[in-house]
Amino acid sequence: MNNKQRWMGGVVLLGGGVLLAALLLKGQEEIHQNNVKTPSQAEQVQHKNANQAEMVQLQPLTVDVQTEQRLLEEQRRAREKAVAEQEARAAEFLAMQQQAEAEAARKAAEEYAALNALRSGQQQSSDNIPPELVEDEQAKQKRLAEEKAAQQKKLEQQKATDAKKAAELKAAQERSAAEKKAADEKRLAEEKRIAEEKRLAEEQRQADAKRKAEQERKAAEAKKEAERKAAEDKRKAEEKRKAEEAAKKKTEAEKARKLLEEGDKQWMVQVALAANQANADALAAKLKAKGYKVTQSPTSKGVRIMVGPSKDRDAADATRKKITADPSLNMKSAWVIDWVPLDKRD
Template sequence: MNSKQRWMGGVVLLGGGVLLAALLLKGKEEIHQTHVDHQQKTEQQAAKDNTQTAPVQLQPITVDVETEKKLLEEQRRAREKAVAEQEARAAEFLATQQQAEAEAARKAAEEYAAINARRLAAQESSDNIPPEVVDDKKNTAQQSKTPSQTDTQKREAEKKQAEQKRVAEAQKQAEQQKKEQEAKRKAEADKKATEDKQRQIEADKKAAEAKRKAEADKKAAEEKKHKEDETKKKAEAEKARDLLENGDKNWMVQVALAANQANADAVVSKLRAKGYKVTTSQTSKGIRIMVGPSKDRDAADAARKKIVSDASLNMKSAWVIDWVPLDQR
């Protein structure tokens, strides 16, 4: 098969070389003929100019120069045309040669495929014969064949076995590589899943830690507020107990009921600036602000009138109450 391809390629190359040489030779002859024609025309023109007189020689010289230019231009165009034609023919020849080579390669491939098909068919038909028949045929053939034929068949059988062994090893190697790739992909997937799980555990751990910290901060704030409330209640109780233990001091002048602690502190500051003893008490409606206590109601009423009449305090209303401490109510 290879020798046939080489033979066909050599024939194509030889034919192409001959065609190309013929084209080049033809172009060279055309250029030479053009040069000879131009030389003849120049000699004829020179002979014609020699027959004329000297005074009239200027005009023919001008004409010769113009003619020479025209001839040269025509020759240049002819050469360019010839070269272009030669290039076109050469390109056509190369295309024909490539097509012939492709056709030869296609035919060779078809022949090779047919040979392989026949070989496989022969192998399959031999595989379907019972072993005992094959052995009998082999023995008979071996007895009838010459030693050289037996050696050839033996070499072919060894070659076939070697080829089958190589194919089997290649298949085994391919399967091994496939298994290794599958194992590698599985290991990578497991590793990625483990990493994702670890990251999720870390994220859950951080979220639980943040939640625990937030709950601890909330609990600490609640405990702090509770302690402040307890301290405040304890202070009010101590103050009420002190008033109770110091004698008959149950009469108080209530001057205001503040909505919040800031308003209460403002009123208390103004009263204390005037020298009044001020007491506050937390109620469900607000913070009660009282002046006193006084020993009797008359003293408390006198203090009330004084507070209401003081324009700087701006206390428009005040009243006397019989106040009882919280721990004794």
């Protein structure tokens, strides 16, 4: 075998390897397309489950613990069901991928065997390989390399997309968890606020009841004190009335006694003894000018000037003090006498 034959054989082997690689890449592309479709469906299921979870999360909160437990149990069952569906789909896609890879390997082996049989049957010289075939092989290799690079780029983009979706899903789960935590904290705070309001209301009610009882007690004490004071005032008024009645009776008794003892005696204040009638009239005029009732009584020694009469000695003595204290009258020697009118003397 010369060098041309060796070169031809190497070219044929290289072409078979390139063909096998192309077949493998084509199979992987089909598998990847299936996988791409499958995550999209899985993502739809996940988004659907996430939406359902969000709808469950957005339901109105309740302070009923049993309702909260039932909702949490439903969410857990929904998540378990979604995870089970995703695992079943992943297993199905893995089986399809393994089957596609086996089918691609089988086809590649068949083509490689056919190519080897063709090379061994022809046993052509390298001189029989036209230059166009060599050029076509180089263009084919270049195309395959470009396709491989595009496929690699597509895979990297798909990985980036998957990573982005996974990050979004994780962020959505974290956001849902944060919202649930915030909702739980809000519910606990609301329950705490309600309990605090109930406690304050109970304390206020007890304080109101205590204040009302204290007011009632004070009102009862005030009423009792008012009744006691009214009774005391009534007793004092009664004692005063009795004392006044007793004093009145005593006064009347004293008057009766004086009347019995003194009879028709009248008390007069003698202020002067005038030598003649002219002097007596002058003195009487001065006393009358002061508002006194003046009585004149002639005696063997002159005219007696008297003020009165008064019913008792005390009244006559008060009149005497008033006259002697008046400097305009200048009657310092006035005195009280018991005087009986002439018509009543024996």
